[in-house]
Amino acid sequence: MSVSNTKILPNSFNASRALELACQTLQIEADAIIALKNRLSDGITPAADAPFARAVALLLNCSGRVVVSGIGKSGHIARKIASTLASTGTPALFIHPAEAAHGDLGMVTENDAFIAISNSGETAELMAIVPIVKRMGATLIAMTGNDDSSLAQLATVHLNVKVEQEACTLNLAPTASTTATLALGDALAVALLDARGFREEDFARSHPGGALGRRLLTHVRDVMRSGADIPAVTAEVSLSAALLEITRKGIAMTAIVNAQFHPVGVFTDGDLRRLIEHVQDFSKLTIADVMHANPRTVGPDQLAVDAVQIMEEFRINQLLVADAEGKLVGALHIHDLTRAKVI
Known part of the structure; x- marks a missing residue:
């Protein structure tokens, strides 16, 4: 007698409901990114005064590295942003705020730019190290969902990544907020890439193990x-x-x-x-x-x-x-x- 390996779905599973939630999630996250796009300049003139443009200018003028930090879901986003910056011509690294409080803050210098990511803008682990980063003389850029937060108030430039709602049906799990933050990090990387005149050959040097690297670096x-x-x-x-x-x-x-x-x-x-x-x-x-x-x-x-x-x-x-x-x-x-x- 053969035993089927087919898993029996729970009686509560509703395929139509699953598809409905998937579409709803994607729509909420898409709306969050569109709202973020519309908020970037928000009628500010000249364009150089817009927070995003100021952040790009600060990062371009940074003589050190860009240090990106966050904890929890924001930490995962921070790691990805640091990786994207590093691979597109902006030297960057991620540090965990809790580890930074126990010695890793020594990685940060006065010549660096520090990007702190927290949706609430009140994350305790970040707030424990941000004042020290400021005293060092490093440039502080904050990405939060609250203009009035402690982190936003301390920052040289604050980038507002507020979303109207999370895609989570409980409106609790970071979903739309992390998507918006990640998208804004990509926008920073692309703006910096363009401003630096970063070319295909430069990208290849950062990716020697990839197909593009082999094509552009092999003589x-x-x-x-x-x-x-x-x-x-x-x-x-x-x-x-x-x-x-x-x-x-x-x-x-x-x-x-x-x-x-x-x-x-x-x-x-x-x-x-x-x-x-x-x-x-x-x-x-x-x-x-x-x-x-x-x-x-x-x-x-x-x-x-x-x-x-x-x-x-x-x-x-x-x-x-x-x-x-x-x-x-x-x-x-x-x-x-x-x-x-x-x-």
Whole structure:
């Protein structure tokens, strides 16, 4: 007798109710973000006087790091904001306010900007350290839901993240408020990214382990075959000798070079297959008779993705690498790029 692994749903489960609450939650949180957007400038002129713009200016002028702190759900949001800032060109870190009160406050210096996050603006753990941060001389930016809170009053700039209601049906669990705070943190990061002129290449340097990092940080010299691994023969050698070189080097091609080791031609295993269809006797052929002259090359300091683009454009699997003087310094097979996870 087989036992079913299917879990029996509680009798109280109502699928329609679940979907209704899901839509309601998303709507409440979407409304909270829209309200926050409308409140950013709130008719303040000039724009530079708006709290958000002042916060961005302070963070841009910060000569130290941005320290983000909060506890509970606000702490989770603070960690994410710090991570986003750090990965988009603004050096940042998270500190736990309770740990800060027991020594970690030593991470903060007078040159830093301190972002304190608390929906109530009265969180005891934060209020225990914020006055000390102020005495240090660090810039204090507060993100709370209460303009009149103790934290808001202490801050150099206060960013109001007030929401009309939480998405929680009990209006208790931080839901809409944390969503709004997270969105405002993203807005800060994007504004700072733009103001710093942060580019795709800068993002790649912060993410060397990711696909973008590999694409933008890997150069041809990092993946090419060099030295004795380069398949190369001179133009006067026989086709048979060239085929032996192709076999020895295992890259399914050979370069044909002149006395200065400049590539003057290329011959691939694909060329060989096509040649067999028309020629029966190879004994009298030199590689110069069958090579492709003026082969395409790529520079060793070019990005590996440039080599990929050349291969894709001309539908080839191998590419020669030549330096600025035109000397052959390497060879690439598409498998080399695959192994390096450039493609």
